[in-house]
Each structure stands twice: as structure tokens, then as C-alpha cells.
Amino acid sequence: MINRRSTLKSMVLGAVSTLAIAAVGIPSAQAENKELKIGFVGVTSGPAAAWGTSNVRSMQTRAAWLNETGGVKIGNDTYNIKIVTFDDQKDPKRAIAGMEKMAQEGIHYVVGPNVDDGAAAVRPVAEANGIIYFPYAFPKALYQKPASNAVLGMIANYQSGPAIYKYLKENKGVKTIAFVAANESDPLSQRDSGVEAAKALGLQVVAQNDTYQNDTRDFTPVLTPIVALKPDLLVLSGVAPANAPLLIRAARELGYEGLISTETAQDAKVLEEGAGEYANGFISVGGASTPEIASDAMKEFVARYTKMFGEYNDESNTKVYALEYILETLKANPAAINDVAEFKKTMDSFSAPNPYLKGDAKLTYVGTTSFGQKRQLAVPMVVNEYKDGAFQTLFVGTVD
Amino acid sequence: MEQVIANGLYLGAQYALIALGLTLIFALMNVLNFAHGQMYVLGGFISYTVYGQLGLPFVVALLASGATLAVIGALMEKFLFRTVIRRSHREESTMLLAAATAFFFDAVILLLFGEKQRGVPKIVKGVFNEAGIIIPYDRLVVGALAIVFIAAFVLYMQYSRVGRAMRALAQDRVAAQLMGVRVDRYSMIGFAMGAMLAGVVGGLLVTITGVNSGIGGPISIKAFLMVMIGGAGVVGGAIAGGFILGMMESVGLTVLREYGDVTYLAIFAALMVFLSIRPNGLMGKPWG
Numbered sequence: 001m002i003n004r005r006s007t008l009k010s011m012v013l014g015a016v017s018t019l020a021i022a023a024v025g026i027p028s029a030q031a032e033n034k035e036l037k038i039g040f041v042g043v044t045s046g047p048a049a050a051w052g053t054s055n056v057r058s059m060q061t062r063a064a065w066l067n068e069t070g071g072v073k074i075g076n077d078t079y080n081i082k083i084v085t086f087d088d089q090k091d092p093k094r095a096i097a098g099m100e101k102m103a104q105e106g107i108h109y110v111v112g113p114n115v116d117d118g119a120a121a122v123r124p125v126a127e128a129n130g131i132i133y134f135p136y137a138f139p140k141a142l143y144q145k146p147a148s149n150a151v152l153g154m155i156a157n158y159q160s161g162p163a164i165y166k167y168l169k170e171n172k173g174v175k176t177i178a179f180v181a182a183n184e185s186d187p188l189s190q191r192d193s194g195v196e197a198a199k200a201l202g203l204q205v206v207a208q209n210d211t212y213q214n215d216t217r218d219f220t221p222v223l224t225p226i227v228a229l230k231p232d233l234l235v236l237s238g239v240a241p242a243n244a245p246l247l248i249r250a251a252r253e254l255g256y257e258g259l260i261s262t263e264t265a266q267d268a269k270v271l272e273e274g275a276g277e278y279a280n281g282f283i284s285v286g287g288a289s290t291p292e293i294a295s296d297a298m299k300e301f302v303a304r305y306t307k308m309f310g311e312y313n314d315e316s317n318t319k320v321y322a323l324e325y326i327l328e329t330l331k332a333n334p335a336a337i338n339d340v341a342e343f344k345k346t347m348d349s350f351s352a353p354n355p356y357l358k359g360d361a362k363l364t365y366v367g368t369t370s371f372g373q374k375r376q377l378a379v380p381m382v383v384n385e386y387k388d389g390a391f392q393t394l395f396v397g398t399v400d
Numbered sequence: 401m402e403q404v405i406a407n408g409l410y411l412g413a414q415y416a417l418i419a420l421g422l423t424l425i426f427a428l429m430n431v432l433n434f435a436h437g438q439m440y441v442l443g444g445f446i447s448y449t450v451y452g453q454l455g456l457p458f459v460v461a462l463l464a465s466g467a468t469l470a471v472i473g474a475l476m477e478k479f480l481f482r483t484v485i486r487r488s489h490r491e492e493s494t495m496l497l498a499a500a501t502a503f504f505f506d507a508v509i510l511l512l513f514g515e516k517q518r519g520v521p522k523i524v525k526g527v528f529n530e531a532g533i534i535i536p537y538d539r540l541v542v543g544a545l546a547i548v549f550i551a552a553f554v555l556y557m558q559y560s561r562v563g564r565a566m567r568a569l570a571q572d573r574v575a576a577q578l579m580g581v582r583v584d585r586y587s588m589i590g591f592a593m594g595a596m597l598a599g600v601v602g603g604l605l606v607t608i609t610g611v612n613s614g615i616g617g618p619i620s621i622k623a624f625l626m627v628m629i630g631g632a633g634v635v636g637g638a639i640a641g642g643f644i645l646g647m648m649e650s651v652g653l654t655v656l657r658e659y660g661d662v663t664y665l666a667i668f669a670a671l672m673v674f675l676s677i678r679p680n681g682l683m684g685k686p687w688g
Contacts, residue, residue, distance in 0.1 A: 044515070045506065045507075045510060045613075045614065046614040046617075048614070049510065049515035049612075049613065049614055050515045050516055050517070050612075053514075053515040183660070183661035209657065209658055209659065209660050210657050211660055211661035212653075212661065213618075213661065213664060215615060215618030217605070217609040217615065217619075218410075218411060218414070218608070218609055220407050220410075221404070221407045221408075221411065221649060221650040221653040221654065222653055224403055224404065224407060224653075224654060225653075225654050225657050241516070241517060242516075242517035242610075242612045242614070243517075245517065245519060245610065246517075246609060246610065253527055253534070253536045254534055255527075255529070255534060267516065269516070270516050270517050270518075270519075273452070273517075273518055273519035273520070273610070274517055274518075274519035274610045275519075276521070276522070310514075311514065311516075313516070
């Protein structure tokens with residue numbers, strides 16, 4: 001006799017069987033590919049969320065793009081890329097936990113962390129577990145021998161700062177310079193090296209001790225005494241994208257008429273909304289998206305990112321590169337997929353076309369001058385000037 | 401020095417308004433609302449969406465921020481805090497709940513509005529520049545509005561039926577109940593008003609400082625500082641705390657600038673000494 005209970009049982013069994021057949025019997029188009037996990041450990045929440053989020057989203061956009069077009073061929077195998085993420089909340093203790101998680105998952109290549117103390121904290125974990133990581137942090141000790149597992153993912157301020165100050169001294173007549181920085185390790189170390197570079201160029205430093213809490217919302221009291229000194233150039237050392245428009249606006253409203261610059265990457269939309277026309281002339285360091293130098297692949301990346309996340313972040317002009325370098329280096333030496341020693345060997349001679357720049361630009365590892373070994377990605381050092389809602393290329397520099 | 405005083409007064413008005421909602425909720429329910437900063441952020445994002453994105457008048461954006469947060473506050477009181485207060489005799493239960501709601505709001509705001517700093521067009525353009533004082537007109541407008549809101553709030557609490565009932569509740573919950581005050585109803589109204597104030601301030605200040613999803617926690621900490629200085633649960637104390645903190649910040653950042661970021665170090669040190677002498681702050685609790 002068929003009762004309600006047996007009918008239900010039959011329906012559940014039927015549904016489970018159907019799902020099982022669907023899962024096992026009908027392979028997806030990409031099921032033949034192996035999976036390659038690439039990690040991210042960095043900050044994706046709190047006031048500095050924009051830094052890590054632009055990393056993660058760049059990686060996810062590129063991974064989805066590669067998977068959609070059949071995956072990445074490394075040696076004899078083709079891989080789908082899976083991005084494994086961990087939000088360290090800008091806390092070194094959590095960054096260590098994140099790196100340990102990556103080790104437990106058998107991941108050998110990790111992008112991040114985003115700040116100095118996090119990058120320094122994960123070093124023992126990365127070295128003990130055979131992980132190459134790509135911090136967006138500047139302490140030289142991370143990249144100089146005996147350290148060998150960290151690869152700087154961007155241009156350091158001690159590389160871009162002197163180039164910017166020199167350009168402004170020679171082209172805009174800058175003679176006096178003032179620095180203001182958040183009271184945190186990254187901005188303070190960037191300020192100190194900026195002061196050193198400015199003095200080496202013969203510029204007169206009129207303010208170098210002014211700092212602010214990173215969660216400051218109103219910068220008028222911070223900038224009032226600095227603006228009174230009327231420097232030719234005001235440097236916002238290591239400024240977070242959330243604070244840059246507020247600082248610019250406060251300085252201009254207080255009547256400051258000189259130049260304003262930073263050595264960190266910024267976002268044009270954030271500047272437009274937060275500072276409007278006050279941000280015109282603001283100088284920052286960017287990547288490869290200005291129309292003069294962006295390739296069609298870069299334009300497609302921006303379009304895919306925008307479609308996937310609703311809005312592009314200009315910081316990704318730089319952060320698009322880390323995953324590209326990892327995959328291209330693995331392609332060059334497939335043995336490195338589970339052996340970072342092989343990866344390190346390949347870095348010294350590695351060269352591949354840079355898909356995101358027009359012309360014949362190359363992806364190579366650099367850093368010999370700054371670190372004594374090749375532990376830096378050669379991303380374009382594009383110094384931008386903000387103008388009416390967009391960045392314009394001021395000049396393009398290189399790092400060796 | 402004129403500029404430093406002007407900066408301090410403006411900051412003070414802004415801070416006082418931020419602290420009002422927090423102190424109201426504490427006075428009524430003995431709940432330290434850790435989500436106050438997140439409510440401020442939500443108000444800011446609602447204003448950003450209505451005024452900055454949809455292009456509706458700023459007044460509409462402010463109303464939308466206030467109304468949305470009032471509803472959220474009322475729902476939080478009715479379904480979360482009332483239940484916990486009824487079921488638990490341990491005061492830390494409400495603190496844990498408040499902390500949980502703060503984390504929840506942080507995550508929701510990040511998901512809904514993204515990680516970027518957001519700003520809106522200025523509501524008034526131009527800069528006042530006379531007698532050594534430079535203040536943009538929009539700050540003057542926001543400062544004046546802050547003072548108007550504070551005055552309206554104080555008058556409402558002093559003379560309206562609802563305000564009197566809430567004051568009675570804050571002074572002695574049991575006595576107020578015995579005198580016929582409907583505790584549940586006025587607790588809900590009080591929580592809604594506290595949340596509404598946070599939303600309105602967030603909506604107001606988005607025109608000056610913008611908003612981003614990560615500033616909720618720091619805003620709450622600053623509000624706690626003001627409440628500690630003025631005295632928890634006292635409206636006058638929150639206002640005094642706001643102005644004192646604003647002035648200390650402005651003066652400290654000018655006088656101590658050569659020594660690096662020691663302004664807040666000095667403020668915290670002074671606060672520790674002050675609280676050891678007056679643990680209930682300047683005006684203590686509850687309302688008089």
C-alpha cells in the first residue's frame with residue numbers, strides 16, 4: 001500500500017539519485033582541468049579594505065577570465081585557477097594565521113600581505129612551508145638576503161619618491177617640501193625615506209613631524225599649521241585612498257596653493273567624489289590603465305572587473321600583475337608548481353611579454369639595485385596627475 | 401590661534417551630536433551600543449545614495465537616513481535587546497549583543513556599499529576668510545545644523561510627553577513603571593531616537609568628511625570617549641564631552657605637532673587621570 005511516508009521516501013531517493021547522476025555522469029566542460037590554488041592574505045575589511053579588496057578582485061577577475069577561456073597550460077597539464085582568500089584585518093597575528101591556512105591547503109604562491117608588519121610577521125611561516133609571497137609592503141629586509149621568499153608586488157616609495165621630487169624640482173620649481181603621515185608603521189617609514197630623498201635632492205624640508213590618526217575624519221586641525229608654512233610641495237606619505245581626498249580638500253579649503261603628491265596608488269573616482277576639483281593636479285603613482293599606455297588586454301581586464309564587481313578600482317592597475325607573474329613563471333618552469341626553489345631559479349632569467357602595456361614591454365623580475373637580488377615585480381612606474389575625474393600620465397619611470 | 405579655536409568649536413559641535421544618540425540609549429537601557437558608529441556609517445551611505453547617486457535634495461537624504469535608522473533601532477530594541485534584557489540578568493549580555501550587531505553591520509555595509517571611500521557634492525560652496533579665520537561655508541552650515549539639532553533634542557526631552565517619560569525611565573525604571581510609564585514602548589522609542597540621531601549625523605557629515613565602510617568602530621570609540629568625559633547617560637555631559645574633546649584635539653594638533661602624534665596620547669593620559677578622580681565623568685548619571 002502506498003502511503004504518504006513511502007511516497008516522500010521515494011521522492012527523496014529520486015532527487016538524491018538524480019543529483020548523484022548529474023554530479024558524476026555529466027562532466028562539466030572544465031572538469032578535465034586540474035586545479036591550481038593561489039592564495040591571498042591581506043586586508044579586506046576596515047578602513048584599509050580598499051588595498052586588499054583591489055588585490056583580491058584583480059585576482060578573481062583574471063582567474064575567471066582564464067578559466068572561462070579554457071584554463072592555464074603549465075607543462076603537460078591544464079589548470080583552472082582557484083583563488084583562496086584570507087582577510088587579515090591588517091593584524092599581523094591574523095596574517096600569520098592566514099599564511100598557516102595557506103600552508104595547510106598546500107598553496108605555494110600567495111599574494112599579500114598589504115602592510116609592513118603583516119608582511120614581516122608571515123615571513124617565518126612562508127619560509128618554513130615553502131611559500132613564495134608577494135607583499136605590498138616596503139621594508140628592504142623582506143627582499144634582501146638572507147630573505148628570499150618575498151617578492152615586492154609594486155614600486156616602493158623609495159624608488160618612486162626621488163623620481164617624483166626630482167621631476168617637480170626640475171619642472172615645477174619646487175624648493176620647499178612638507179610631509180604629513182598617518183601614525184602607522186607604513187606611512188611613517190615612507191615619510192622617513194621621503195624626507196631622506198628630499199634632503200638628498202637639496203630640497204628644504206619645512207615640516208616632517210606632523211602625523212594623524214588613520215581614522216581621522218576631519219583633517220583641518222592637522223593641516224592648519226602645515227599650510228601656514230606655505231610649502232611648494234605637500235607630500236601625503238603612504239596615504240590611504242580613503243584619506244587622500246579628505247586631506248586634499250582640507251588643504252585647499254585652508255588656502256593651500258602648492259602641489260600635493262603621494263607615492264601610493266589612488267582611485268580617480270574616490271578623489272572625484274571626495275575632493276572634486278580640489279584634487280586637480282594631485283600627483284600619485286599608478287599602473288597601466290592610462291589611455292596612453294594601456295593595451296587592449298588591459299582594457300578588457302578593466303571591462304571584466306567592472307562587469308564582475310560593478311565598479312573598477314584604479315589601484316588594480318598595479319595589482320593585476322602579481323597573479324600574471326606567478327602563472328607566467330610557472331609556465332616558464334613547470335617544475336616550480338610544487339617547488340619554490342625552482343621558482344626562485346627561474347626568476348633570475350625570466351622574461352615574458354607584458355600583456356597589459358602597449359608596445360614590447362616585458363614582465364621581468366627586478367630589484368637588484370634596491371635589494372641586491374631580483375625580488376620585485378617590474379610593474380610600470382607611471383606617475384599620474386589627476387585631472388577632472390581621470391588620471392593623466394605625467395611621466396613613466398623604470399626600476400632595475 | 402583664532403583658527404585653532406574655530407576648528408575646535410566646529411569639531412566639538414560635530415562630536416557632541418555624534419555622542420547624543422549613544423548617551424540616550426545608555427541612559428534609557430543601560431546598554432553601551434557598540435554599533436553606534438556603524439549606525440552613523442549606514443546613515444552616511446543612505447545620504448550618499450539618495451543625495452549623491454539619485455540626485456534627490458539633501459533634505460530628503462537626511463530624512464531618509466534618520467527614518468531608516470529609526471526603524472532599524474526600533475526593530476533592534478524590540479527583537480534583540482528587549483529579549484536579552486528580559487532573559488538575562490547579566491549586564492554583559494547586552495554588551496556582547498551590541499558588539500555582535502556592530503560586527504554584523506560592518507559586514508552588511510561592506511557587502512552593500514563596497515570598500516571605497518564615498519563622498520557627495522558640497523551642499524554650499526565657498527570659504528569664509530575673515531579676521532584670520534578660514535572656514536568653508538558648508539562647515540558653517542553643518543555646525544549650525546548640529547547646534548539646532550542639539551537644541552531641538554534637549555527641548556524635546558525637557559518639554560514633550562515622550563521626553564518626560566524617557567527621563568523618568570532613565571532616573572528610575574521601576575518607579576516609572578509603577579507610575580504608569582509603558583517601559584517597553586518608551587525603551588523602543590528611545591532606542592529608535594538614538595539610532596536616528598546616529599543616522600542623521602552620518603547623513604549630515606557625509607557632505608564634509610565622506611564615508612567608508614571601515615570607520616564605524618573608530619567613530620564608536622570617539623563617542624565613548626566623549627560620553628566618558630561628560631558622564632554616561634547625561635545629555636549635557638555628552639555635549640560638554642564633545643566640545644572638550646574637539647577643543648583638546650584642535651589645540652593639541654597645533655601645540656604638540658613638533659613632537660609627532662602625541663595629541664591622543666596626551667588626551668588618553670589626561671582622561672585616565674580625570675576618570676580616577678571623577679569616575680562618573682563631569683556630570684554623572686542619570687539625568688537631573
